[in-house]
Amino acid sequence: xxxxxxxxxxxxxxxxxxxxxxxxxxxxxxxxxxxxxxxxxxxxxxxxxxxxxxxxxxxxxxxxxxxxxxxxxxxxxxxxxxxxxxxxxxxxxxxxxxxxxxxxxxxxxxxxxxxxxxxxxxxxxxxxxxxxxxxxxxxxxxxxxxxxxxxxxxxxxxxxxxxxxxxxxxxxxxxxxxxxxxxxxxxxxxxxxxxxxxxxxxxxxxxxxxxxxxxxxxxxxxxxxxxxxxxxxxxxxxxxxxxxxxxxxxxxxxxxxxxxxxxxxxxxxxxxxxxxxxxxxxxxxxxxxxxxxxxxxxxxxxxxxxxxxxxxxxxxxxxxxxxxxxxxx
Amino acid sequence: xxxxxxxxxxxxxxxxxxxxxxxxxxxxxxxxxxxxxxxxxxxxxxxxxxxxxxxxxxxxxxxxxxxxxxxxxxxxxxxxxxxxxxxxxxxxxxxxxxxxxxxxxxxxxxxxxxxxxxxxxxxxxxxxxxxxxxxxxxxxxxxxxxxxxxxxxxxxxxxxxxxxxxxxxxxxxxxxxxxxxxxxxxxxxxxxxxxxxxxxxxxxxxxxxxxxxxxxxxxxxxxxxxxxxxxxxxxxxxxxxxxxxxxxxxxxxxxxxxxxxxxxxxxxxxxxxxxxxxxxxxxxxxxxxxxxxxxxxxxxxxxxxxxxxxxxxxxxxxxxxxxxxxxxxxxxxx
Numbered sequence: 001x002x003x004x005x006x007x008x009x010x011x012x013x014x015x016x017x018x019x020x021x022x023x024x025x026x027x028x029x030x031x032x033x034x035x036x037x038x039x040x041x042x043x044x045x046x047x048x049x050x051x052x053x054x055x056x057x058x059x060x061x062x063x064x065x066x067x068x069x070x071x072x073x074x075x076x077x078x079x080x081x082x083x084x085x086x087x088x089x090x091x092x093x094x095x096x097x098x099x100x101x102x103x104x105x106x107x108x109x110x111x112x113x114x115x116x117x118x119x120x121x122x123x124x125x126x127x128x129x130x131x132x133x134x135x136x137x138x139x140x141x142x143x144x145x146x147x148x149x150x151x152x153x154x155x156x157x158x159x160x161x162x163x164x165x166x167x168x169x170x171x172x173x174x175x176x177x178x179x180x181x182x183x184x185x186x187x188x189x190x191x192x193x194x195x196x197x198x199x200x201x202x203x204x205x206x207x208x209x210x211x212x213x214x215x216x217x218x219x220x221x222x223x224x225x226x227x228x229x230x231x232x233x234x235x236x237x238x239x240x241x242x243x244x245x246x247x248x249x250x251x252x253x254x255x256x257x258x259x260x261x262x263x264x265x266x267x268x269x270x271x272x273x274x275x276x277x278x279x280x281x282x283x284x285x286x287x288x289x290x291x292x293x294x295x296x297x298x299x300x301x302x303x304x305x306x307x308x309x310x311x312x313x314x315x316x317x318x319x320x321x322x323x324x325x326x327x328x329x
Numbered sequence: 330x331x332x333x334x335x336x337x338x339x340x341x342x343x344x345x346x347x348x349x350x351x352x353x354x355x356x357x358x359x360x361x362x363x364x365x366x367x368x369x370x371x372x373x374x375x376x377x378x379x380x381x382x383x384x385x386x387x388x389x390x391x392x393x394x395x396x397x398x399x400x401x402x403x404x405x406x407x408x409x410x411x412x413x414x415x416x417x418x419x420x421x422x423x424x425x426x427x428x429x430x431x432x433x434x435x436x437x438x439x440x441x442x443x444x445x446x447x448x449x450x451x452x453x454x455x456x457x458x459x460x461x462x463x464x465x466x467x468x469x470x471x472x473x474x475x476x477x478x479x480x481x482x483x484x485x486x487x488x489x490x491x492x493x494x495x496x497x498x499x500x501x502x503x504x505x506x507x508x509x510x511x512x513x514x515x516x517x518x519x520x521x522x523x524x525x526x527x528x529x530x531x532x533x534x535x536x537x538x539x540x541x542x543x544x545x546x547x548x549x550x551x552x553x554x555x556x557x558x559x560x561x562x563x564x565x566x567x568x569x570x571x572x573x574x575x576x577x578x579x580x581x582x583x584x585x586x587x588x589x590x591x592x593x594x595x596x597x598x599x600x601x602x603x604x605x606x607x608x609x610x611x612x613x614x615x616x617x618x619x620x621x622x623x624x625x626x627x628x629x630x631x632x633x634x635x636x637x638x639x640x641x642x643x644x645x646x647x648x649x650x651x652x653x654x655x656x657x658x659x660x661x662x663x
Binding site for chain 1: 402431432433434435436437438441443444445450451453454455458460461462463464465466467468469470471472473479491492495496498499502503654655656657658
């Protein structure tokens with residue numbers, strides 16, 4: 001595939017799964033409708049894989065999230081590398097026991113005798129009219145559980161590289177995909193392309209303020225940074241890529257340079273991952289900050305259905321701009 | 330084996346060596362359980378303990394029907410299952426006492442015993458959560474063609490939680506080599522069976538998942554062994570899962586020291602009369618197994634147990650650095 005070629009987000013996911021399955025026979029996929037007979041996944045992320053690798057390895061499951069996650073945990077502790085697809089992030093709440101009490105803790109509770117090299121993929125995100133039970137960003141819940149890694153991507157190439165790294169990782173990884181971005185196109189990554197977990201990506205270098213974000217809001221952050229450059233404000237944009245554990249070194253180094261920071265995420269602002277990131281900055285760099293760290297997130301509300309409400313619920317570029325301006329005083 | 334012993338073995342329909350092995354495991358469980366309780370009573374130990382008094386034979390017979398490399402998933406009331414599966418006694422005692430030499434370096438504790446070397450893969454503290462995990466172990470056996478069977482033990486109370494139903498359905502649809510071993514001890518925590526369970530018997534739920542349901546007197550070592558063997562053989566042959574309902578009785582409270590007043594006196598007295606441990610011993614004596622033979626088995630267990638207790642007590646606690654290890658694959662930075 002040439003560098004000039006473009007692929008969609010769901011094609012990028014498919015590419016990572018394909019490469020992982022080709023490289024390692026212990027990689028298996030489980031989830032609702034994931035096999036080709038069922039359409040290759042509701043977002044087509046697993047399209048073609050059951051035909052290529054067989055339905056033993058690409059297993060369409062009953063609509064039973066607890067059974068899916070439990071089977072994935074059980075297979076993982078024998079040394080397999082299951083990828084469990086949970087269609088929407090909100091459905092993770094149906095199998096929280098398997099994730100929080102088992103996947104995240106079995107390595108520790110067994111004194112390292114077992115481990116859970118499991119990848120959980122899920123879609124979510126507001127803005128596409130799914131309403132309150134298919135759109136939540138719950139990454140902070142999982143980031144708060146010791147033993148879990150949480151990863152998300154803002155473009156197809158990153159998605160491919162991060163997912164491949166997630167599958168190869170020896171810890172349980174929650175990989176979050178934004179449903180509003182599945183069709184989004186981006187430059188195609190090369191075969192074997194990987195993005196390391198735990199490393200942030202500095203997308204744009206700047207000296208005035210650091211904008212820290214991840215996932216879909218990275219696109220808004222890029223747009224805001226470009227717009228504010230025209231006003232003479234030099235914004236540094238950091239895409240965390242891995243939410244937990246996040247790249248503290250990259251964040252702190254950047255803010256030590258700019259002395260100002262804004263954290264942006266799609267999740268509801270209250271008790272979100274931004275609170276932790278902001279707090280770490282304050283703890284480490286309080287004396288040199290020129291303004292309090294600001295946070296931008298979605299409103300304190302369930303995700304609404306009605307389009308104007310849904311748009312109003314979401315963070316927006318104006319809010320990011322005004323947060324930046326407030327740090328500039 | 331003498332001629333008399335061979336004849337009785339035939340009569341009991343389980344060969345005498347196997348029956349004596351079940352007895353050895355029964356006594357290992359029984360004596361370990363007693364030792365935990367006596368040390369808790371005297372204050373020599375402090376931990377939340379879930380007694381297995383009355384359920385010894387169920388596990389001993391179930392696990393004797395397995396291959397050593399078969400998988401086990403059990404629950405917080407699981408010391409009988411773990412011991413019967415062959416977990417090293419010293420390691421188990423060290424884990425129960427939170428020591429660095431324990432099965433899990435003291436980091437899991439009594440409710441989270443894991444020992445893959447003996448097939449003890451997961452001990453969960455959450456009712457019903459082991460069943461979906463057992464499916465994953467079994468799936469791995471199928472995909473990797475290892476021939477391993479997975480047994481998951483749980484109580485009657487676990488049949489009322491969603492995970493039970495999701496797991497039985499998936500195991501049946503995927504024809505997984507799992508034995509769902511329900512130890513029906515007649516109480517879910519403090520609530521009697523009939524007050525919490527709509528099905529007259531647990532196996533009534535099996536037909537809904539198109540799998541065989543087999544109810545057996547779990548306190549009868551021969552009957553239990555046969556039922557277990559049949560279910561294990563079925564799984565190993567690729568004929569899918571079985572729901573086994575082993576009827577037993579929890580002779581003590583939910584946790585050690587907890588009130589047991591909610592159990593009717595008559596039931597307690599009946600259970601004491603039918604105590605499976607002395608019943609098993611008498612059965613063997615009636616089969617002309619010598620008192621000396623049984624005493625030899627029991628004395629060996631007493632010695633091993635004493636050694637394990639002393640080993641655990643003398644072992645060090647884990648180094649505090651362990652808090653940063655095994656959280657993730659890579660040690661957490663200080």
